[in-house]
Amino acid sequence: MAAAAQKRRKDIRNVAIIAHVDHGKTTLIDALLKQTGAYHFRKGETTIMDSNPLEQERGITIFSKNASFVWNDTLFNIVDTPGHADFGSEVERILKMVDGVLLLVDAFEGPMPQTKFVLKKSLELHLKPIVVINKIDRPNARPDEVAEQTFDLFCELNATDEQLDFPIVYASGKEGYAVLDPGEPHKDMTPLLSVIHRRVLPPVADTDRPFQMLVTMLDFDNYVGRMAIGRIFHGQIRTNDPVVMIARDGHLESGRVSKILSYRGLVQVASDVATAGEIVSIAGIDGVEVGATLAAPEHPEPLPMVKIDEPTICMTFSHNTSPFAGKDGGRFLTSRHIRERLLHEAMINVGIKVEETEDGEGFKVSGRGELHLSILIETMRREGYEMEVSRPQVLFKTAGNDLLEPVEEVLIEVDPEYQGPVMQAIGERKGEIRNITMSAVGTTRIETIIATRALIGFRSEFLMMTHGTGIMYQNFHQYQKHKGKMPGRRTGVQVSMNTGKAVGYALWGLQERGELFIKPGDPVYEGMIIGANNKGVDLVVNTLKAKKLTNIRAAASDEAIHLTPPRELTIEFALAFINDDELVEITPKAIRLRKRYLSQTERKLREKQAQAAHSR
Ligand SMILES: Nc1nc2c(ncn2[C@@H]2O[C@H](COP(=O)(O)OP(=O)(O)OP(=O)(O)O)[C@@H](O)[C@H]2O)c(=O)[nH]1
Numbered sequence: 001m002a003a004a005a006q007k008r009r010k011d012i013r014n015v016a017i018i019a020h021v022d023h024g025k026t027t028l029i030d031a032l033l034k035q036t037g038a039y040h041f042r043k044g045e046t047t048i049m050d051s052n053p054l055e056q057e058r059g060i061t062i063f064s065k066n067a068s069f070v071w072n073d074t075l076f077n078i079v080d081t082p083g084h085a086d087f088g089s090e091v092e093r094i095l096k097m098v099d100g101v102l103l104l105v106d107a108f109e110g111p112m113p114q115t116k117f118v119l120k121k122s123l124e125l126h127l128k129p130i131v132v133i134n135k136i137d138r139p140n141a142r143p144d145e146v147a148e149q150t151f152d153l154f155c156e157l158n159a160t161d162e163q164l165d166f167p168i169v170y171a172s173g174k175e176g177y178a179v180l181d182p183g184e185p186h187k188d189m190t191p192l193l194s195v196i197h198r199r200v201l202p203p204v205a206d207t208d209r210p211f212q213m214l215v216t217m218l219d220f221d222n223y224v225g226r227m228a229i230g231r232i233f234h235g236q237i238r239t240n241d242p243v244v245m246i247a248r249d250g251h252l253e254s255g256r257v258s259k260i261l262s263y264r265g266l267v268q269v270a271s272d273v274a275t276a277g278e279i280v281s282i283a284g285i286d287g288v289e290v291g292a293t294l295a296a297p298e299h300p301e302p303l304p305m306v307k308i309d310e311p312t313i314c315m316t317f318s319h320n321t322s323p324f325a326g327k328d329g330g331r332f333l334t335s336r337h338i339r340e341r342l343l344h345e346a347m348i349n350v351g352i353k354v355e356e357t358e359d360g361e362g363f364k365v366s367g368r369g370e371l372h373l374s375i376l377i378e379t380m381r382r383e384g385y386e387m388e389v390s391r392p393q394v395l396f397k398t399a400g401n402d403l404l405e406p407v408e409e410v411l412i413e414v415d416p417e418y419q420g421p422v423m424q425a426i427g428e429r430k431g432e433i434r435n436i437t438m439s440a441v442g443t444t445r446i447e448t449i450i451a452t453r454a455l456i457g458f459r460s461e462f463l464m465m466t467h468g469t470g471i472m473y474q475n476f477h478q479y480q481k482h483k484g485k486m487p488g489r490r491t492g493v494q495v496s497m498n499t500g501k502a503v504g505y506a507l508w509g510l511q512e513r514g515e516l517f518i519k520p521g522d523p524v525y526e527g528m529i530i531g532a533n534n535k536g537v538d539l540v541v542n543t544l545k546a547k548k549l550t551n552i553r554a555a556a557s558d559e560a561i562h563l564t565p566p567r568e569l570t571i572e573f574a575l576a577f578i579n580d581d582e583l584v585e586i587t588p589k590a591i592r593l594r595k596r597y598l599s600q601t602e603r604k605l606r607e608k609q610a611q612a613a614h615s616r
């Protein structure tokens, strides 16, 4: 067989680490880097792989990263992947770059929706995962049960006998040890390292064949421009060599290698040459894109195609038109600034698409989900951009005469007391209940299939409904026939009628109508949304009203003013909350909600026009 004749690089192992969100991927890689001396932790320093400030703040991995270390005379390339479902297609691409995967499963939680998704993708690519039951230091860890559940998941996903014969390593990435039997004494990570070394195949690498590399990720360097990151499948490449890119659509672009970087620990070092089996970063082809093949000009043959998921939701980004525009220290305020920044993003962020809107006022930005787009918004605001964004819309498709919409697989975990209201809300949104079970901690787990469109507004309501305790995981399932009308937001909003600084006394009077988003002293403007109105209609309110000093009763109750702390707006909440006639204003210092039309007269006029147009 041809496979038997393939040459392999015995000095390399390429591995990806995959799991559900938060099951400890990044922490485990940190432990490996520490033990192998690839990185020396300074005192008090914890995770280093989540190096981006947004990642550190949120405690999640957003960008896949490669790190490498040497153990037992072997170079290990280990690729950390994000656990959040919005980045699922990225994980899929990374799996094509490696020869083995570590599937991490939390020793307490057990397999979760994203565990299933990433395992399914690995099995489809004929990879043989190594299972790591992680966080065994947790007091309520139940490693044996979780190992059994993981085995069941492999069976459910039709793993082959060979794949079912997976090794299991028990680990605590946090404490830095791994064992082959949960009862064994703990030492360090050596048992895991030797299982990877033994069970992951060395990469197929024929250095005599013409150069071919698959572009899996992109990076950007101010000096050399776009950098293509990926694995070299065949041959070798040197700086100054001519190369050709075969794009996904088949067009060719020539370039010359201006820089080659390989990984040593977390840093990248320049090399003159790179050979098959290695994972490297290459500059020199201006229009390089993810999924393309880089090849020797005399053999422009593409490697097998990788899948790139299409965006499922979009929103409009425009320049900030609120009366407070430019007052919060924003440095980039104009449409032109926003256009340039978005076009740059579309170049390196796979799955982001940018188009000008028909009215020329803004940009339609499409992405893989709410987190994907809200991270872009958060990144831009930190860089000094101000903008206003609209409610996310799903992207429909047509098949023959049918209108199709994206549908998600959702897992909801709530305290049993919220099960009733949550089930009712799912029912109203035409969700299809797949399964209801009790988790190990006594929470109710509801599995449902529900339209993405119904979920957008639901997330904010779900959080309010469960007082912030509910957990919801969603994962794109497929496009299905349009599900018809969905219920909108249940609450109305309170809209400020004037501009100034909010007064405590006024807010005290307004807070019983619904949850507020501002506190005394916050600047408000006419048309700004200052809170929810539990009655389902919009209410124009006076946030500047001070107590009348002559009113003895009010004066007497002054000390008794008790203001409930307002909801701190996050970008995710704001996007999930607003309606089509509303916008989120984003500045480096604030997130505000507003009506699209700020004056009440204009809103009424627009509403009348819309009704007239509708009845015509
Ligand atoms: N008890 C315990 N906690 C752990 C262990 N490993 C990680 N954690 C904690 O679990 C949380 C998530 O850890 P991460 O390493 O960021 O998990 P991740 O899988 O990389 O998460 P995403 O990249 O967001 O999918 C953090 O609070 C860690 O401190 C472990 O071995 N034991």
Ligand SMILES: [Mg+2]
Binding pocket: 025, 026, 027, 050, 060, 061, 080, 081, 082, 083
């Ligand atoms: Mg991580």
